[in-house]
Amino acid sequence: MSINKKNVRxxxxxxxxxxxxxxxxxxxxxxxxxxxERDMEEQLLDSMDLERxxxxxxxxxxxxxxxxAKNGEEYIFNLIDTPGHVDFTYEVSRSLKACExxxxxxxxxxxxxxxxxxxxxxxxxxDLEIMPVINKVDLASARPDEIATEIEDxxxxxxxxxxxxxxxxxxxxEEVLEQIIDKIPEPRGxxxxxxxxxxxxxxxxxxxxxxxxxxxxxxxxxxxxKIKTFMSDKQFDVTEVGVFSPKMQPKDSLxxxxxxxxxxxxxxxxxxAVGDTITTVENAAKEPLAGYKKALPMVFSGxxxxxxxxxxxxxxxxxxxKLNDAALSIEPDNSAALGFGFRCGFLGLxxxxxxxxxxEREFDLEIITTAPSVSYKVYKTDGEQLxxxxxxxxxxxxxxxxxxxxxxxxxxxxxxDYVGPIMELCQYKRGVYxxxxxxxxxxxxxxxxxxxxxxxxxxxxxLKSRTKGYASFDYEIAGYQRSDLVKLDMLLNGDICDAxxxxxxxxxxxERGRQIAEKLKEVIPRQMFEIPIQAAVGGKIIxxxxxxxxxxxxxxxxxxxxxxxxxxxxxKQKEGKKKMRSIGTVEIPSxxxxxxxxxxxxx
Amino acid sequence: xxxxxxxxxxxxxxxxxxxxxSYPREIGKVESYFACLYREIEGRAKQYENTKIETVYIxxxxxxxxxxxxxxxxxxxxxxxxxxxxxxxxxxxxxxxTVDKAKIDEYKSVGVxxxxxxxxxxxxxxxxxxxxxxxxxxxxxxxxxxxxENISADLLIGLHDQTAEEVFKSxxxxxxxxxxxxxxxxxxPEVGTPIYTDYLNGELLSxxxxxxxxxxxxxxxxxxxxxxxEVSNFAxxxxxxxxxxxxxxxxxxIGVGVSASSFMAGRxxxxxxxxxxxxxxxIYNKSPEISSDIIEGEDAKFEKIMLALRTAEGLSVKEFNxxxxxxxxxxxxxxxxxxxxxxxxxxxxxxxxxxxxYVQNDVLLDxxxx
Numbered sequence: 001m002s003i004n005k006k007n008v009r010x011x012x013x014x015x016x017x018x019x020x021x022x023x024x025x026x027x028x029x030x031x032x033x034x035x036x037e038r039d040m041e042e043q044l045l046d047s048m049d050l051e052r053x054x055x056x057x058x059x060x061x062x063x064x065x066x067x068x069a070k071n072g073e074e075y076i077f078n079l080i081d082t083p084g085h086v087d088f089t090y091e092v093s094r095s096l097k098a099c100e101x102x103x104x105x106x107x108x109x110x111x112x113x114x115x116x117x118x119x120x121x122x123x124x125x126x127d128l129e130i131m132p133v134i135n136k137v138d139l140a141s142a143r144p145d146e147i148a149t150e151i152e153d154x155x156x157x158x159x160x161x162x163x164x165x166x167x168x169x170x171x172x173x174e175e176v177l178e179q180i181i182d183k184i185p186e187p188r189g190x191x192x193x194x195x196x197x198x199x200x201x202x203x204x205x206x207x208x209x210x211x212x213x214x215x216x217x218x219x220x221x222x223x224x225x226k227i228k229t230f231m232s233d234k235q236f237d238v239t240e241v242g243v244f245s246p247k248m249q250p251k252d253s254l255x256x257x258x259x260x261x262x263x264x265x266x267x268x269x270x271x272x273a274v275g276d277t278i279t280t281v282e283n284a285a286k287e288p289l290a291g292y293k294k295a296l297p298m299v300f301s302g303x304x305x306x307x308x309x310x311x312x313x314x315x316x317x318x319x320x321x322k323l324n325d326a327a328l329s330i331e332p333d334n335s336a337a338l339g340f341g342f343r344c345g346f347l348g349l350x351x352x353x354x355x356x357x358x359x360e361r362e363f364d365l366e367i368i369t370t371a372p373s374v375s376y377k378v379y380k381t382d383g384e385q386l387x388x389x390x391x392x393x394x395x396x397x398x399x400x401x402x403x404x405x406x407x408x409x410x411x412x413x414x415x416x417d418y419v420g421p422i423m424e425l426c427q428y429k430r431g432v433y434x435x436x437x438x439x440x441x442x443x444x445x446x447x448x449x450x451x452x453x454x455x456x457x458x459x460x461x462x463l464k465s466r467t468k469g470y471a472s473f474d475y476e477i478a479g480y481q482r483s484d485l486v487k488l489d490m491l492l493n494g495d496i497c498d499a500x501x502x503x504x505x506x507x508x509x510x511e512r513g514r515q516i517a518e519k520l521k522e523v524i525p526r527q528m529f530e531i532p533i534q535a536a537v538g539g540k541i542i543x544x545x546x547x548x549x550x551x552x553x554x555x556x557x558x559x560x561x562x563x564x565x566x567x568x569x570x571x572k573q574k575e576g577k578k579k580m581r582s583i584g585t586v587e588i589p590s591x592x593x594x595x596x597x598x599x600x601x602x603x
Numbered sequence: 604x605x606x607x608x609x610x611x612x613x614x615x616x617x618x619x620x621x622x623x624x625s626y627p628r629e630i631g632k633v634e635s636y637f638a639c640l641y642r643e644i645e646g647r648a649k650q651y652e653n654t655k656i657e658t659v660y661i662x663x664x665x666x667x668x669x670x671x672x673x674x675x676x677x678x679x680x681x682x683x684x685x686x687x688x689x690x691x692x693x694x695x696x697x698x699x700x701t702v703d704k705a706k707i708d709e710y711k712s713v714g715v716x717x718x719x720x721x722x723x724x725x726x727x728x729x730x731x732x733x734x735x736x737x738x739x740x741x742x743x744x745x746x747x748x749x750x751x752e753n754i755s756a757d758l759l760i761g762l763h764d765q766t767a768e769e770v771f772k773s774x775x776x777x778x779x780x781x782x783x784x785x786x787x788x789x790x791x792p793e794v795g796t797p798i799y800t801d802y803l804n805g806e807l808l809s810x811x812x813x814x815x816x817x818x819x820x821x822x823x824x825x826x827x828x829x830x831x832x833e834v835s836n837f838a839x840x841x842x843x844x845x846x847x848x849x850x851x852x853x854x855x856x857i858g859v860g861v862s863a864s865s866f867m868a869g870r871x872x873x874x875x876x877x878x879x880x881x882x883x884x885x886i887y888n889k890s891p892e893i894s895s896d897i898i899e900g901e902d903a904k905f906e907k908i909m910l911a912l913r914t915a916e917g918l919s920v921k922e923f924n925x926x927x928x929x930x931x932x933x934x935x936x937x938x939x940x941x942x943x944x945x946x947x948x949x950x951x952x953x954x955x956x957x958x959x960x961y962v963q964n965d966v967l968l969d970x971x972x973x
Contacts, residue, residue, distance in 0.1 A: 549962075550962055551814030552813055556791070
């Protein structure tokens with residue numbers, strides 16, 4: 001079956017978080033009969049438990065829909081869902097490359113938000129046609145007229161005829177479907193040219209091998225076609241092609257303009273990098289499509305299995321996650337305290353959180369993560385320049401000329417009442433004030449330059465507690481800045497615990513050292529000897545706490561005859577001990593590390 | 604050579620900390636219980652033929668709460684079914700307030716030669732709070748009936764607001780009553796007992812406070828001529844409980860009655876905790892056991908170590924090597940090195956140093972093989 005490109009529309013939906021993207025996608029599928037209302041699990045696209053729970057989209061999910069338009073013709077819509085959070089900008093740009101247009105959803109009560117802007121600009125950068133939609137008009141506080149003006153003023157996009165919808169109730173969804181046909185261009189590309197298919201996502205299937213999610217730009221691919229990618233020399237025979245509806249549905253072929261998947265018994269995930277171009281072995285395309293800008297991890301953390309023997313399981317889990325998350329960086333790590341594990345790089349804090357939760361849920365592994373760190377630039381006195389992601393790799397103080405730390409441009413939206421507390425917080429976090437704009441009577445945007453290492457350490461929680469949850473926070477990396485940084489070590493009974501070392505600003509070292517020492521005192525169980533806990537900077541002790549030796553750890557109840565019970569009690573105690581990590585002479589329960597990392601400064 | 608334990612699961616009322624098999628409302632079953640007990644004694648004697656009994660211990664519950672004829676009957680049955688050595692140590696537990704001269708005379712007539720009195724504390728308000736049935740004065744009335752006898756007493760530490768001085772006073776009271784052996788147990792709040800609520804509400808002493816009292820009490824008793832021969836047991840030399848020492852030395856013993864534990868021929872087994880189940884099992888010639896484990900290999904070795912390290916005499920390396928055809932010093936070299944600070948290794952014996960006896964679990968755990 002040949003398809004008429006004129007009747008295909010490839011688009012994505014972009015929006016600020018919680019503006020109703022997934023709900024609209026669900027509604028579109030329902031209206032096009034893709035899913036019956038009855039069968040519909042709420043927010044179908046967010047298929048990961050995690051996504052549904054957090055109300056965010058992380059992975060890309062394409063869906064193919066059929067729509068019979070009012071002009072009588074039938075259309076194929078390929079919707080590619082995109083993640084909404086700033087940490088996943090990279091993934092958004094991946095899916096945009098596979099589309100011709102983007103539906104921009106704006107919440108009729110909140111208006112244009114930070115991510116509305118960022119995603120709209122991203123879409124414009126990718127030459128997409130933007131189709132604004134005003135959502136949540138059913139709410140009492142909806143201001144659709146004002147919002148339409150706002151879209152025009154801020155984004156420069158005509159919103160006069162933007163559909164005013166309620167994705168929740170289904171109001172005016174048909175108008176959205178009709179506008180998709182009118183406003184979003186038909187696919188570019190030529191079926192008769194050599195094959196060029198952009199891999200925008202992939203995952204590993206135990207039976208079929210790697211499944212590549214592709215947008216066919218030029219040419220045609222079908223079962224039996226010999227294919228190769230531009231980055232790898234290997235050749236593969238296509239075993240299956242198909243589309244998403246939204247479940248995978250095999251098809252004879254995929255042609256220019258279509259979005260679907262290709263399976264070709266590809267064993268290794270490295271052979272099909274996301275962003276690579278697939279072409280045919282014979283009559284190959286001369287050049288690949290423009291790929292993606294590599295996303296650089298900004299936040300780093302050690303990830304270790306709670307049970308040391310699960311190292312290989314953790315490795316497998318991380319590799320599988322990396323398969324379709326190019327932004328995740330992994331390298332083997334070895335900590336004296338935590339054993340073998342990995343040092344992982346993430347795009348941001350949410351990305352880190354999501355990866356950690358996915359490891360625990362999808363792979364059923366318990367993990368310990370070390371305090372998040374950022375990458376520092378170290379300029380040594382001998383002229384050498386280093387990038388340090390792990391505090392334990394920092395050279396001795398005497399060899400360091402100076403250091404630089406990454407900073408961010410932060411934008412905080414808040415009701416005016418909380419401006420004071422937020423400014424206090426930003427000042428405490430070493431922020432530099434840049435600007436304050438009243439967006440309207442109820443919203444102020446504060447702009448600060450803040451060191452990233454202050455953000456990764458409980459900034460969100462502090463912001464939330466100071467603003468009763470009303471403020472929203474967004475940031476982008478804004479380069480490096482010279483800073484007076486020191487390495488803070490924690491010593492237990494005289495031994496440095498490498499997993500607890502952090503790099504902090506000189507002025508914060510004392511406070512952080514004291515906090516961590518206090519927390520350690522709480523979580524380290526008493527042992528047979530007194531344990532001094534010390535915080536040290538460059539060999540100088542700046543804080544000290546003590547865990548007293550325990551005084552009673554004995555089975556001291558009567559009835560000597562029941563030896564079995566005594567033994568059982570000891571066995572139970574031994575089980576508990578197995579979960580401990582030894583740091584020098586001191587034993588620490590693994591959970592303690594997690595507790596320590598959750599140190600909150602807002603006491 | 605073995606010990607024999609007889610359990611009497613009856614008492615007047617439950618103490619607030621008690622989670623032992625003892626049932627105040629089941630007193631109507633005394634006759635049938637003892638009938639079954641006699642049968643179990645007979646059965647065990649057949650099962651473990653030619654076992655010579657060196658010690659007998661009648662515990663509970665409150666053995667002195669039931670008519671002394673049952674206790675006497677049990678001992679006669681033991682003598683009938685087993686060979687009992689002529690110098691056997693035969694102990695019966697008493698509660699002050701449940702004894703009179705006739706009872707004690709009957710006990711003595713069947714060979715009881717050691718009396719263990721549950722004093723717990725010498726303070727009436729504390730006794731009342733524990734739901735004990737007696738007063739401090741009752742204790743002295745009991746010991747008056749036992750002049751010249753080998754008497755032991757139990758004391759508890761860790762009670763509500765208890766001070767070391769109060770425990771000293773209780774000890775003085777016990778000594779005044781002629782006690783030559785003292786067991787000092789740390790109150791252990793178990794789930795399901797009334798005192799557990801007090802524990803949850805923080806009304807009992809903390810472990811640190813209890814340990815503090817324990818240390819002071821150990822010193823105090825030393826001054827009074829009582830040496831600590833096991834974690835919780837103190838005696839004037841020569842008055843140690845042979846029955847208990849047999850437990851720590853991993854000797855054999857037979858336990859009869861509900862909840863009683865035995866260790867015979869490498870097997871540890873425990874009887875049901877329920878009186879009805881026990882009676883039914885015995886009547887129908889079924890086993891009253893609810894658990895049975897053959898102890899061998901590393902398990903047996905660990906038991907030997909775990910039990911021996913509770914005592915002042917410690918573990919004899921020679922005895923261990925002979926018993927298990929092992930080389931203790933080589934096999935446990937790693938632990939001995941790691942924990943040498945807490946151990947005394949002298950004259951072929953391994954002991955936990957006095958000052959670490961009350962924090963010994965951590966040392967024991969290292970001896971436990973994975």
